[in-house]
Amino acid sequence: MEAHRQHNELKEEFEGLFSNFSDVVYRLCLYKTGSVVKAEELTQETFLRVWKSMASGKTLERPKSYIYQIARNLIVDYYKENKPISLDQLSEEGFEPTDGSTSPETLAEVSMIKNGINSLEKDYREVIYLKFVEGLSVKEIASILGVSENLVSVRINRGKKKLDDLFKRT
Amino acid sequence: MKITQQQFDRAQQIFHKRSLSVGQKKAMLASVYGDSLGISSPVIKRAMPSPYWSLFQHKTLVGFATLFVFILGTTYASAQSLPGDVLYGVKVRVLEPAVSLFKFSSESKIEYNRSLLEKRAGELRALEAEGSISEKASLESAAATRRIIETLEPSDVIDNPIVEELLDVQIDLDLETEAEVEEFVPTSDPLDIPQESVELEAESGVDVLGL
Numbered sequence: 001m002e003a004h005r006q007h008n009e010l011k012e013e014f015e016g017l018f019s020n021f022s023d024v025v026y027r028l029c030l031y032k033t034g035s036v037v038k039a040e041e042l043t044q045e046t047f048l049r050v051w052k053s054m055a056s057g058k059t060l061e062r063p064k065s066y067i068y069q070i071a072r073n074l075i076v077d078y079y080k081e082n083k084p085i086s087l088d089q090l091s092e093e094g095f096e097p098t099d100g101s102t103s104p105e106t107l108a109e110v111s112m113i114k115n116g117i118n119s120l121e122k123d124y125r126e127v128i129y130l131k132f133v134e135g136l137s138v139k140e141i142a143s144i145l146g147v148s149e150n151l152v153s154v155r156i157n158r159g160k161k162k163l164d165d166l167f168k169r170t
Numbered sequence: 171m172k173i174t175q176q177q178f179d180r181a182q183q184i185f186h187k188r189s190l191s192v193g194q195k196k197a198m199l200a201s202v203y204g205d206s207l208g209i210s211s212p213v214i215k216r217a218m219p220s221p222y223w224s225l226f227q228h229k230t231l232v233g234f235a236t237l238f239v240f241i242l243g244t245t246y247a248s249a250q251s252l253p254g255d256v257l258y259g260v261k262v263r264v265l266e267p268a269v270s271l272f273k274f275s276s277e278s279k280i281e282y283n284r285s286l287l288e289k290r291a292g293e294l295r296a297l298e299a300e301g302s303i304s305e306k307a308s309l310e311s312a313a314a315t316r317r318i319i320e321t322l323e324p325s326d327v328i329d330n331p332i333v334e335e336l337l338d339v340q341i342d343l344d345l346e347t348e349a350e351v352e353e354f355v356p357t358s359d360p361l362d363i364p365q366e367s368v369e370l371e372a373e374s375g376v377d378v379l380g381l
Binding site for chain 1: 174190195199205
């Protein structure tokens with residue numbers, strides 16, 4: 001009886017996380033892979049791993065950064081399997097769409113955002129993506145990336161200035 | 171490829187709204203729970219659409235759009251047509267009967283048919299104002315009027331000023347047509363027997379005229 005109650009509480013907690021972060025993870029995967037099908041698969045795999053961790057008794061102190069880190073690792077794994085390019089590139093650069101499963105509109109949006117963000121230096125790309133595409137706070141970004149809030153703020157300001165310069169040039 | 175700030179902002183806003191549907195989330199959760207129990211449930215796996223499918227879809231959409239514009243154009247043009255025009259037949263045989271199908275009560279049907287009679291009269295007036303009404307136009311108008319009158323009760327037709335106006339115009343036209351026809355009737359009497367035939371019959375004893 002007690003075990004059943006605990007299981008239900010765990011499920012509730014997991015479903016809360018899923019409800020809050022599944023779209024964020026899905027967009028990150030869509031942005032990185034450019035494929036709707038792959039984004040769905042990677043999102044599902046991310047949450048499968050989260051659920052297995054929780055079910056095994058692991059306590060998630062910073063669930064958001066934990067989920068985000070799993071998703072990033074899965075994306076890197078996906079490209080390790082599919083493209084013979086360096087891990088540095090995989091972690092830092094945008095990727096081209098790989099299949100015909102995604103609508104031209106989605107590809108155009110992803111391409112526009114990538115064109116803007118990829119013109120920045122690698123230190124700024126992820127911070128700018130999380131801030132301006134995902135709308136996360138400095139604290140959340142710092143937690144996800146495992147860096148100080150101060151560093152995130154500096155990168156956001158500099159990255160934004162660089163983006164502005166880019167748009168003024170064009 | 172260079173982009174502007176507006177393009178970036180717009181893409182960012184649209185992209186930020188991208189999300190999984192409720193159905194996809196439910197299927198994903200079911201799959202996560204199923205997989206964690208060792209049950210294989212490939213719920214969200216979708217068949218990869220062929221790139222040709224997108225192309226076909228695009229072509230089909232363009233085809234439908236073209237067809238829609240063509241039908242819309244034809245409908246508009248035929249609605250404006252007058253007797254004798256190419257599309258007049260479409261108007262009186264397709265469009266108007268089609269509209270009539272949406273008149274469900276007998277009162278609204280009669281009302282609609284009366285309005286059609288007024289239209290017919292208006293068309294003839296428009297043709298008269300243009301100068302002349304050809305024989306083809308008058309025949310088409312008369313046929314269309316007859317079809318409407320057949321659907322009306324006698325009480326709607328008798329003493330109806332529009333019907334009388336239509337009949338007047340059509341009778342005038344019939345008279346004009348008859349007058350034109352009379353002009354072309356041969357003047358010779360069909361009972362006149364050619365002289366050559368009589369001579370030939372007398373000589374040979376054969377009934378040349380078949381009398």
